[in-house]
Amino acid sequence: MSQISETTTPPGPPAIILVEPQMGENIGMVARAMANFGLTDLRLVRPRDGWPNERARATASRADHVLDSARVFDRLEDALAGLSLVYATTARARDSYKPVRGPQEAAERLVAHATTGAKAGVMFGREKYGLENDEIGRADEIVTFPVNPDFASLNIAQAVLLVSYAFRTAADPSHAPRFSAPPTQQADKADLFRLFDHLEGALDKRNYFFPPHKREALLQNLRTMLTKAHFSEQEVRTLRGVIRSLERPVDAGEGENEGEGRPA
Numbered sequence: 001m002s003q004i005s006e007t008t009t010p011p012g013p014p015a016i017i018l019v020e021p022q023m024g025e026n027i028g029m030v031a032r033a034m035a036n037f038g039l040t041d042l043r044l045v046r047p048r049d050g051w052p053n054e055r056a057r058a059t060a061s062r063a064d065h066v067l068d069s070a071r072v073f074d075r076l077e078d079a080l081a082g083l084s085l086v087y088a089t090t091a092r093a094r095d096s097y098k099p100v101r102g103p104q105e106a107a108e109r110l111v112a113h114a115t116t117g118a119k120a121g122v123m124f125g126r127e128k129y130g131l132e133n134d135e136i137g138r139a140d141e142i143v144t145f146p147v148n149p150d151f152a153s154l155n156i157a158q159a160v161l162l163v164s165y166a167f168r169t170a171a172d173p174s175h176a177p178r179f180s181a182p183p184t185q186q187a188d189k190a191d192l193f194r195l196f197d198h199l200e201g202a203l204d205k206r207n208y209f210f211p212p213h214k215r216e217a218l219l220q221n222l223r224t225m226l227t228k229a230h231f232s233e234q235e236v237r238t239l240r241g242v243i244r245s246l247e248r249p250v251d252a253g254e255g256e257n258e259g260e261g262r263p264a
Contacts, residue, residue, distance in 0.1 A: 012114025013167060014087075015041040015121035016160055017079050019135055022048045022127050028059030028067070029157035030124075035063035037164035042070040043079045043121070076123075076135055085113045085120040088131055088139035089159055091152040099141045106143040107166035114171075122163050124156055184232040191236050196223055202243050 016034055021027050021044060031042060044051060051072045060067055073079040080086055087106055088098075101109065106122075113120045123139060125131030136142065145162055147154065154162075169175050200219065209215040231239070 012117070012119065013037075013039040013041070013171075014110050014114075014163075015043055015083060015119065016163075017043045017045065017076075017086075017121050017123045018047070018156065019045045019076060019123060019131060020048060020126050021156065024049050024053030024055030025059045026127060026156050027053060027070075028056035028061075028063075029155075030160045031056065031060045031063040031066035031070070033157050033161035033164055034066050035060075036161070037168040039164050039167070040066055040069060041121075042066050044070055044072045045076050045079050046074060047072065076138060080121065080123075080138060082119055083121040084118045085110070085141075086139045087120070087122045087141050087143045088136040089122060089124050089143050089145075089163070090130055090136060091144060091147065091154070092130070094133060094136055094142070098136075098139065101141055101143050103143060103145055103162050103166040104170065106141070107163070107170035109141075110167055111170045124159055127156055184234075187231045187233045187236040191233060192226065192231065195226065195231075195236050195240055198240055198243050199226075202247055205247070 016030065016039060018027065018030065021030075024047075027042075027044065027047065034040065034042060047053070049055075051070070052067070056067055057064065071079075087101070087110070110120050110122075122143065123131060123135065125135065143163065145154065145159070199222065203209060209218055229235075
């Protein structure tokens with residue numbers, strides 16, 4: 001289930017330009033990918049099925065603010081207006097001498113460009129065959145992804161997600177997760193040693209340590225495993241409860257589900 005959480009918008013995120021996108025569903029998924037990483041400037045060049053598109057909204061997973069502010073253009077040149085650095089995405093080598101960057105290097109350059117107050121953008125082509133050569137010719141540089149050369153095709157939303165993620169991580173060098181696990185109190189050694197004794201006694205009753213001359217080695221293995229786990233106080237209490245449960249004798253018929261047929 002999707003959750004909407006507060007996010008911090010990276011400084012000067014790039015515009016995302018989709019050239020002749022063919023499916024509204026893909027536009028919606030692009031908007032969702034952008035919203036995940038704080039990008040909001042979506043520009044559409046001649047979307048095949050027109051705009052607005054309800055199928056886009058259905059797949060945007062509530063990234064409505066991206067769709068509502070999306071702008072539509074008849075010409076690529078107009079969509080690129082106001083941008084002073086443009087990347088074109090492609091999975092194929094082109095007859096071009098433009099610099100070719102990986103996503104992380106391109107993202108670092110986009111961030112550096114944004115810190116000057118200038119605006120940048122990244123172009124994505126059609127789902128079937130991407131950008132045409134003359135469209136790539138309007139970009140400053142090319143960005144490509146280190147995909148499997150035998151299967152280099154990416155869904156347009158996947159490609160936008162990769163660029164958006166790379167930009168956000170480049171804008172936040174700490175790469176800190178947005179949340180962390182709550183702190184836990186590691187168990188006191190005395191509690192851990194009582195767990196050892198409890199487990200050892202229960203296993204003795206089951207004749208686990210056999211043959212007897214291997215007892216010490218088996219005990220050391222168990223203690224090492226339990227120590228490496230760095231159990232919390234609650235986890236030690238839970239384990240001791242499990243051992244106590246296993247120590248109790250099981251009455252005949254205990255654990256059978258009500259309603260199960262029994263032999264007459």
